[in-house]
Amino acid sequence: MNNIHRGYSTSNGGKKSGNGTLLFLGLAALGGAGGYYYHTSTQSVKTASPASPKGVDYSQVYKDIAELLEDDDYDDGSYGPVLVRLAWHASGTYDKDTKTGGSNGATMRFAPEAGHGANNGLVVARNLLEKIHEKYPGISYGDLWTLASVVAIQELGGPTIPWRPGRQDAVGAHACTPDGRLPDATKKESHARDIFYRMGFNDQEIVALIGGHALGRCHPDRSGFDGPWQEAPTMFTNEYFKALAERKWIKKELENGGWQYVDKNNTDVMMLPIELDMYNDKEFKKYFDLYAKDEAKFFEDFAKAYKKLIELGVPFKGDEKTYVFPKLD
Ligand code: HEM
Numbered sequence: 001m002n003n004i005h006r007g008y009s010t011s012n013g014g015k016k017s018g019n020g021t022l023l024f025l026g027l028a029a030l031g032g033a034g035g036y037y038y039h040t041s042t043q044s045v046k047t048a049s050p051a052s053p054k055g056v057d058y059s060q061v062y063k064d065i066a067e068l069l070e071d072d073d074y075d076d077g078s079y080g081p082v083l084v085r086l087a088w089h090a091s092g093t094y095d096k097d098t099k100t101g102g103s104n105g106a107t108m109r110f111a112p113e114a115g116h117g118a119n120n121g122l123v124v125a126r127n128l129l130e131k132i133h134e135k136y137p138g139i140s141y142g143d144l145w146t147l148a149s150v151v152a153i154q155e156l157g158g159p160t161i162p163w164r165p166g167r168q169d170a171v172g173a174h175a176c177t178p179d180g181r182l183p184d185a186t187k188k189e190s191h192a193r194d195i196f197y198r199m200g201f202n203d204q205e206i207v208a209l210i211g212g213h214a215l216g217r218c219h220p221d222r223s224g225f226d227g228p229w230q231e232a233p234t235m236f237t238n239e240y241f242k243a244l245a246e247r248k249w250i251k252k253e254l255e256n257g258g259w260q261y262v263d264k265n266n267t268d269v270m271m272l273p274i275e276l277d278m279y280n281d282k283e284f285k286k287y288f289d290l291y292a293k294d295e296a297k298f299f300e301d302f303a304k305a306y307k308k309l310i311e312l313g314v315p316f317k318g319d320e321k322t323y324v325f326p327k328l329d
Contacts, residue, residue, distance in 0.1 A: 009326040079217025080152035086125035087149030092311035093177040101177040102313030105170035106141030121222035133230040142167025158236030159299035185272040207287035208301040227270040241292035
């Protein structure tokens with residue numbers, strides 16, 4: 001499972017996107033029909049999963065997710081990248097001032113959040129994980145989605161990310177966050193700061209986190225952009241930073257009227273407009289260049305920032321076990 005080295009297909013991936021939304025929402029609605037209650041000091045909140053799920057063997061869940069990652073017919077051969085994007089988009093809605101959003105609640109199961117433009121295509125990842133949830137109904141969706149991203153990062157060669165359970169499922173759409181909390185790739189570096197400062201990250205953490213673009217690709221039918229960031233999109237490395245620092249990026253007009261950067265010497269690989277703006281920002285650049293030179297430092301900083309990201313707004317009680325799952329290979 002580890003170290004799959006593939007090229008990437010030039011054909012449009014995401015063949016499985018776009019279907020199953022209604023079926024999925026139906027299942028989610030059924031899943032929410034039961035309901036458990038958990039108590040905080042001030043309130044009693046109805047949730048779809050028990051507050052302290054007993055008997056979930058998270059190490060076994062890890063292994064079962066790892067088994068699902070590889071699929072030669074999907075994109076570049078792995079579901080890992082889209083699982084990382086699911087957890088990041090579930091977590092990245094957090095607002096530190098109002099303490100709303102984040103992976104707690106798994107509110108992307110519900111319209112309107114499932115329908116936010118930034119979440120296009122993530123139904124693929126949510127549907128894939130339904131198989132795991134059926135086998136382990138005691139795990140909350142927020143825990144499942146974040147754990148799946150840890151599996152993907154680790155099994156595709158990235159750093160070990162300590163993970164703990166504690167997210168509780170919301171039973172309805174009331175906790176969905178408003179549209180617009182996730183970054184817009186067509187904007188400037190100041191927008192990246194606005195979005196990530198709102199979550200409570202600093203410049204160094206922002207740059208470490210965007211290194212997640214080591215994995216995966218853009219899909220014309222999801223974001224409108226097209227292509228991976230470098231030639232090995234199923235291996236978690238610092239190649240993304242090297243590509244930004246070392247290659248010549250030129251503008252390419254897209255058929256949908258937008259544009260992106262492509263590598264002058266390999267126009268199949270791309271960068272988003274905001275990424276070159278960020279790279280050219282003096283404060284951001286020192287971290288981009290650091291991570292291009294030092295992969296170990298990138299791994300260390302990414303692991304810390306990513307753990308923080310997937311724990312934003314989670315009501316941990318403090319006695320949860322933190323798991324450090326060994327990589328399977
Ligand atoms: C300024 C911040 C960011 C912007 C503007 C941005 C934008 C995008 C866009 C436009 C896509 C393409 C979606 C598609 O067409 O399928 C994408 C994919 C992806 N993003 Fe980001 N992103 C940002 C930060 C992050 C962070 C912090 C992570 C994780 C730590 C991340 C992980 C990913 C992954 C893994 C994919 C590939 C998904 C796939 O292959 O299906 N991104 N991002």
